[in-house]
Amino acid sequence: MRFDQRHLLGIEPLRPDEIGTLLDLADSYVTLSRRREKRSSALSGLTQINMFFENSTRTQSSFEIAGKRLGADVMNMSMQASSIKKGETLIDTALTLNAMHPDLLVVRHPHSGAVDLLAQKVNCAVINAGDGRHEHPTQALLDALTIRRAKGRLHRLNIAICGDIAHSRVARSNILLLQKMENRIRLVGPTTLVPPVLKEFGVEIYEDMREGLRDADVVMMLRLQKERMDGGFIPSEREYYHRFGLDAEKLSFARPDAIVMHPGPMNRGVEIDGTLADDINRSVIQEQVEMGVAVRMAAMDLLSRNLRARPTELSA
Numbered sequence: 330m331r332f333d334q335r336h337l338l339g340i341e342p343l344r345p346d347e348i349g350t351l352l353d354l355a356d357s358y359v360t361l362s363r364r365r366e367k368r369s370s371a372l373s374g375l376t377q378i379n380m381f382f383e384n385s386t387r388t389q390s391s392f393e394i395a396g397k398r399l400g401a402d403v404m405n406m407s408m409q410a411s412s413i414k415k416g417e418t419l420i421d422t423a424l425t426l427n428a429m430h431p432d433l434l435v436v437r438h439p440h441s442g443a444v445d446l447l448a449q450k451v452n453c454a455v456i457n458a459g460d461g462r463h464e465h466p467t468q469a470l471l472d473a474l475t476i477r478r479a480k481g482r483l484h485r486l487n488i489a490i491c492g493d494i495a496h497s498r499v500a501r502s503n504i505l506l507l508q509k510m511e512n513r514i515r516l517v518g519p520t521t522l523v524p525p526v527l528k529e530f531g532v533e534i535y536e537d538m539r540e541g542l543r544d545a546d547v548v549m550m551l552r553l554q555k556e557r558m559d560g561g562f563i564p565s566e567r568e569y570y571h572r573f574g575l576d577a578e579k580l581s582f583a584r585p586d587a588i589v590m591h592p593g594p595m596n597r598g599v600e601i602d603g604t605l606a607d608d609i610n611r612s613v614i615q616e617q618v619e620m621g622v623a624v625r626m627a628a629m630d631l632l633s634r635n636l637r638a639r640p641t642e643l644s645a
């Protein structure tokens with residue numbers, strides 16, 4: 330069992346065996362989380378600070394629950410978007426927090442690369458909880474765990490990722506992870522949201538949902554990220570739903586046992602039909618949330634072991 334990372338900034342640096350190690354440990358934390366007594370002491374005595382410079386419901390609460398379940402002292406700092414000015418502000422905040430000796434820093438930031446920058450300035454382990462359009466590693470890991478448990482494997486699957494790929498850090502981290510594990514990936518959506526240049530990543534691209542979903546084992550829907558758009562990406566939400574919204578008819582082109590995923594928050598009636606999202610025979614959306622806590626427990630547990638093993642110098 331090996332996991333050699335000091336931080337979890339993205340899927341890109343992870344080896345397939347490290348992903349396997351993390352998911353195996355997460356499986357054991359699913360079992361723990363289903364027990365009445367959910368406490369472990371893996372992070373006991375450690376301080377975890379959650380810094381969210383962008384709104385979040387499930388990711389922030391998931392990290393908080395994960396830390397508490399492992400016995401860490403967890404502090405949430407809610408940073409309003411309006412307080413973000415320049416890179417310097419972020420670094421100053423990081424240095425201030427660093428002086429309080431946290432062991433784990435969980436950071437979400439609207440700018441791609443901001444979390445990497447911050448990680449260079451502190452001596453604790455840093456986890457990227459989503460930076461701009463760049464990466465959201467724990468989301469891809471929880472998706473991987475959900476797929477592995479539902480399908481019994483995490484390789485040689487046909488996986489369709491649909492919708493707003495262009496603005497999505499979830500899509501980017503998922504593409505990286507699922508390719509490392511040797512799956513076949515199709516991206517489905519309008520060219521405005523699925524730029525043809527993405528073919529360079531070795532994925533197939535479809536503009537037609539029915540073609541893109543044919544024989545898929547996994548159908549992953551993404552939210553239309555209106556806050557990252559500056560207009561003109563889709564004709565109208567109605568039209569978008571008609572062509573790209575997932576409903577039972579379009580899903581019938583996928584394999585009969587295909588699972589439906591969505592990272593949340595969902596726009597019901599825009600990218601996905603509400604009834605389908607709630608259909609426990611097809612949708613694993615609630616499982617994704619459950620796996621989220623377990624994956625974050627596993628990630629923080631592994632990083633904390635490396636922290637103890639290798640005390641690090643502060644790079645000023």
Ligand code: NCD
Nearest residue numbers: 388459465499552592593594
């Ligand atoms: C995602 C995010 O914030 O990147 N949500 C999440 O973490 N559950 C996806 C999204 O916002 O659409």
